[in-house]
Amino acid sequence: MDIIVCLKQNVDMTQVRIKKETGEPVLDGLPLLFGDMDRNALEEAVLMKEKVGGKVIAISAGSAKLRETIKDALAGGADEAVILIDPLFNDLNSQVTATILAKAIQKIGKYNLVILGEGSTDNYSGQVGPRLAEILGLPAITYVKELEYTNNKIQATRNMEESLELVESSLPLMVIVTSGINEPRLPSLIQILKASKKPLQEWDASAISITAADFGGDDYQIISNLAPVEERKGVILEGELDENVDKLINALLKDGVLGV
């Protein structure tokens, strides 16, 4: 089974801070890593490979920092990786990302499964997978929480709001996984050291026949990107718990929010 996993690098969300005065996020200089659900996608690919054999190729498009970030995917179990780096790719929308990944996947050529996470950790817009499925004409099973391969078929359980849906498909196929499908492994030191020896290819726009024309216009012009205003009392009660619980209950009674 040849499996392609698509990943997106984004800033470490746990380190995003908001400027108090303006509500603007501070993103400069934050470390980049792959998204949480992207790591679930990679883990699922590696688990599948360990069961049925084959190889896992990680692909990702983005800024030059990918050269560093991609090592996480190789340490996490990918056998090879293709990174798509070009000055054109520094700030990508979903539509263009899907186009780039599609060209790269077509260039790789040989694959049975394409796995992605349900959404990126930063935007969680969930567009790249469905768009990519349309471009490649691939069947796609979304919101997958369980994946099995038997009798040359994939069976997957989709986690929908109201039901669990068992869906079947032949290969080739795209699978979009949700968090909770697995617990991504923490690579050992040896895996981390081996990662830099694994095959890594770098393709720019011309390598996959992407031109500026593929980018279209700027069709979503951001006016503002701000944290919503939070006005909280910020009363912190430290020390003697018993006393503080009294203070808390009195305050809540005074605020009239204790629905007892």
Next chain:
Amino acid sequence: MLNILVFSEIEEIAFELLSWCGKVKENTNAKVNAVILGKNAKEKAELYFSYGADKVYCSEDTLLTDFYADVYAEALYQVINIYSPELLLIGSTRRGKELAPRVAQKWSAACITDAIALDLKDEELVVSRYTLGGATISTGVLKARHKVVSVMPKTFELGTKEPILGEVVVVSLKLQDSKLNIVERKTKQSETVNLEEAQTLVCVGRGLNKKEDLASVEALAKALNAEIGCTRPLSHDWQWLSEQREVGLSGKKCKPRLCVSLGISGQIQHTVGIRDAKIIVVINKDKSAPIFEIADYGLVGDLYEAIPLLLEKIHGVKS
């Protein structure tokens, strides 16, 4: 003139979207049409008119009986080609959120998913959604000629129904069977929880050591007449509580008068779901936990010690 097309596989959400369109129509000469796909589509049309649809496109093609996103996307795309709208609004359920980018790709459209606000200003469509994991709200103008927006359920209030009639257009579509096959569908054990409407909410996170300890959380919720909500690990990874109780970006957005947060570190993906609470009480033994930043009252202490004390004092207040 703005032409809008509305679709949701959940009727109620389609009506919410139509209700917003109704307001747009008051100030513009927009045309608002809707699509109903699948069994008994025609019979459902009447209600769509009462929420303001001018025309309803219906297809009862048997390939649309079950929801397959690939087939539904093709069906919507064919309706788009008949009617040529500029804007397609879709309800951002999980199915809708897959559908929107699929249709957008076919239609060479720009797409925004999970919109939380929509506004038409000087003939420009202004869309907002959470970004950076919920830390910020980005607002922008959707400029593209073709636009698809999937809108979060309950973003718009239902308008009042008017006894209006409109035109049902039965469309004949050329569809192919899905490449997937649904083998079976198990309905989830449904709990009647309505966290979004709860006046008091007790939210619990990873500070809880084991499932059995939920009993004390339940006792506190009962004393406060509260619903219980939780962070994603508890509902998804450990499955201690049903998914309907997940509060946050991928769960419920709540607006209680009082939210008591127990053992929650305060990742933005969760706190976005309690942002609209009137008063937030935080109980956490880790003083440096980011959750304290959004506290009205922050109690630095072990939830296991705090809950019995809270119960005692609440009973004191009651009697």
